[in-house]
Amino acid sequence: NAGVTQTPKFQVLKTGQSMTLQCAQDMNHEYMSWYRQDPGMGLRLIHYSVGAGITDQGEVPNGYNVSRSTTEDFPLRLLSAAPSQTSVYFCASSYSPVGYEQYFGPGTRLTVT
Amino acid sequence: GESVGLHLPTLSVQEGDNSIINCAYSNSASDYFIWYKQESGKGPQFIIDIRSNMDKRQGQRVTVLLNKTVKHLSLQIAATQPGDSAVYFCAENIGSNYKLTFGKGTLLTVNP
Numbered sequence: 694n695a696g697v698t699q700t701p702k703f704q705v706l707k708t709g710q711s712m713t714l715q716c717a718q719d720m721n722h723e724y725m726s727w728y729r730q731d732p733g734m735g736l737r738l739i740h741y742s743v744g745a746g747i748t749d750q751g752e753v754p755n756g757y758n759v760s761r762s763t764t765e766d767f768p769l770r771l772l773s774a775a776p777s778q779t780s781v782y783f784c785a786s787s788y789s790p791v792g793y794e795q796y797f798g799p800g801t802r803l804t805v806t
Numbered sequence: 807g808e809s810v811g812l813h814l815p816t817l818s819v820q821e822g823d824n825s826i827i828n829c830a831y832s833n834s835a836s837d838y839f840i841w842y843k844q845e846s847g848k849g850p851q852f853i854i855d856i857r858s859n860m861d862k863r864q865g866q867r868v869t870v871l872l873n874k875t876v877k878h879l880s881l882q883i884a885a886t887q888p889g890d891s892a893v894y895f896c897a898e899n900i901g902s903n904y905k906l907t908f909g910k911g912t913l914l915t916v917n918p
Contacts, residue, residue, distance in 0.1 A: 735897075795906075796852075800849050
């Protein structure tokens with residue numbers, strides 16, 4: 694198993710540009726989520742999905758869109774990047790967020806200038 | 807709002823000593839807690855979890871203690887090794903809420 698994979702590892706965007714962060718898992722997990730991590734802070738939940746076709750907002754959803762067309766993939770879209778979105782983004786998956794281990798991807802470091 | 811926090815942002819210990827990392831939570835409805843370890847440049851890694859109907863849970867070299875009276879959670883690492891150097895996060899969940907809330911983290915440094 695590759696576990697949770699994320700691409701790209703690094704990305705630099707200009708303000709106003711759009712991009713999609715990719716996340717895939719091969720463990721047949723129903724639950725997937727996106728977090729952002731800023732210096733000196735813990736992880737903050739952006740969006741999550743409890744299964745294909747089902748998504749919901751987390752703590753900091755503004756400026757981000759998600760979709761879940763398959764169990765394996767959970768892309769995160771930035772429609773118009775802003776400097777405030779400079780962060781490290783982590784994708785995670787598990788059978789359930791409660792009672793089951795969440796597996797995190799290696800992260801994508803995004804800089805918006 | 808409700809949040810999960812940590813008492814100490816940094817902790818430095820000698821190799822072989824026991825480490826204790828603390829976490830305070832303010833939401834009495836939280837019923838599931840997790841500790842994660844994050845090494846530099848990597849994603850968080852699950853260490854151990856505990857439900858609110860338990861006071862203590864043990865893993866390999868790690869023990870989590872939950873004190874619901876004072877809303878306090880701790881992670882004890884026995885015989886700390888240099889490979890334990892990392893940032894440790896606690897996280898909480900409430901019932902059927904699918905949203906994990908993370909604390910800010912504690913940096914553990916193990917000196918040889």
